[in-house]
Amino acid sequence: MDIKDIIKPENLVYDKSKLQIDTIMHYCPGCTHGVVHKILAEVIDEMGIQERTIGVSPVGCAVFAYNYIDIDWQQAAHGRAPAVATGIARTNPDKIVFTYQGDGDLASIGAAEILHACNRGENMVVIFINNAIYGMTGGQMAPTTLLGQRTSTSPGGRNVELNGHPLKITEMIAMLPGVHYVTRQSAHTASTVRKCKKAIRKAFENVMAKKGTSFIEVVSTCNSGWKMTPVGANTWMEENMFPVYVPGELKDNDKQVPSEKN
Amino acid sequence: MAKVRGAVVVEKEGCKGCSLCVEACPQGVLALNKEVNSRGYHYSYMKNPDDCIGCSNCGMVCPDTCITIYRVKI
């Protein structure tokens, strides 16, 4: 069978979501942000909630998320996205609000805002991209940087005496009664992308049903910051990140009984 | 037994040559081209098109959403 006979509209099985804006993203080759953006565009499109969704983009590489998904967006100051989202959600209870934040934004400068927004159980989705480094500013140590991990501000590797321990903020979030759903995903293989999409869809459904905060950590790569190839970064993530940031469900109030990890 | 054939269309200019799709392909269909696109990236292409089963794994992992996939039962 000739390729031309396969490439026909009736045989189309996978294409760009119509909510994803047709432009080349500014992200480095192999960056996880692109995959998560794609998932978000697909979920919002498939759920038919474009008119109701407002995204809040952070400071960091994903500051430009608003250039890629065709919904209304607000750009927040570093770490403040959960407070911004609170303002939107409280005064617009009919809207579906999500924040999209990196580990520097969410777990360091915005630690207070995320904890309190989650503790209040704000009706919103939080997408937390954890790649254990500050990407946008050039690869500095983040609160989630692993012990021994070399960054531009921990050139000898992260050291407990100097820098303290990697912050497992998702575990902290899962302890808060206001939070409905907490899960840790990745998006580096086809199967993890499918699972991640399912989790994100569930989170948006939770917000539509006004169940409170749904928090999704996506353990991610920053191959530029880590100074690796994209494929090498995926392997490094599996070998080094997953033992510390263990993928899986941390909490789901729909299932009544919180999981053991909580 | 019905056989499945697939085809992958890579939007050449959108590809950044990260090779995550090459890695994700269970059939060894994709490879990075020796040629580069206008932005200097070795873009992905179907090196072994006959082996494609249209599983969509490459599209799933593509961070730049530059892969369109077709599938047909024959």
Next chain:
Amino acid sequence: MGELRLMKGNEVLAEAAIRCGCDGYFGYPITPQSEVMETLMELQPWETTGMVVLQAESEVASINMVYGAAATGKKVMTSSSSPGVSLMMEGISYIAGAELPCLVVNVQRGGPGLGTIQPSQADYNQAVKGGGHGDYRLITLAPASVQEMHDFVDLAFNLAFKYRNPAMILTDGALGQMMEKVELADFKPRWTREEIQEISGSWATTGKTASRERNVVTSLEMDPGKMEQNNLRFQEKFKAIQENEVRYETFMCEDAEYVLVAFGTSSRICQKAIELGRAKGIKVGLLRPITLWPFPSEVIASMTCRVKGFLSVEMSAGQMVDDVKLAVFNSGCTVPVEYFGRMGGILPSPNEVIEALESKLINR
């Protein structure tokens, strides 16, 4: 005539917010302005007008909640006192940069640092010269009575929406805690979805529909050429505000040889000082700036050639005096401009003001 009540300045801010159709208040407790949120929580406007009231985890969070809600076209506000307002400066700069309307109330206390909980006017520079980063301006209103605390809430929102710029009510602990008779406005309903669409639909994040492009609220622009254009547009807006929105009041200035310049609490002290001065035969009047930015420079300039001097009376080490000097400098005539003030939460007394006028200007 509207309903008359005896109320505290802080309480009336809350009452006025509800009555003017405010959609939301986000705040954090700090003396001497905590009664604003306490009053709102007591009045429970979410049960009546639908106004949202939320105690945030910090002033940093409250101003960002204001940012989020304001970007959806809602009429929202926060209030705090000096140290808390310092924490809000980042958010205020973002709000100005993203061209969002909102109201911030600063019930000032003495600084720097934790300072004191007593009244002060030492945040003048912070309010009118920036405070946060970048070239922006805050429309700054300075009430001098509990009635004006009430009236300026609605006025501040009107100006904020007219120019898509944050507005500030710069008051102090004395006015916040003071009880006076106030005539309350009638209740205005909150804007409907359709009204918000009409007023702010072109920029507000009300949800992207098929009929329009997506609205993105941001202060970021990586292209320096475009960022300069943004700044030039802001400057045009600020110029229009300066041309159209200057507000002030004069008291016994017609024949005045000396003019006291004072706002808020210190302007009330100056009124008493003028009585004392006039009794002594000194021809003294008062110029009270109501908008601190835009500053009434032109009215000062217009007086310069017929008076013998200005005395800026402040509850600070002398901040507004610089703006008085600039106005005089630009007038072409030369007259002395002096400052008198008290700090640390102490109010100047009327006698002290007249003594300062005599020693610094009349007998110089």
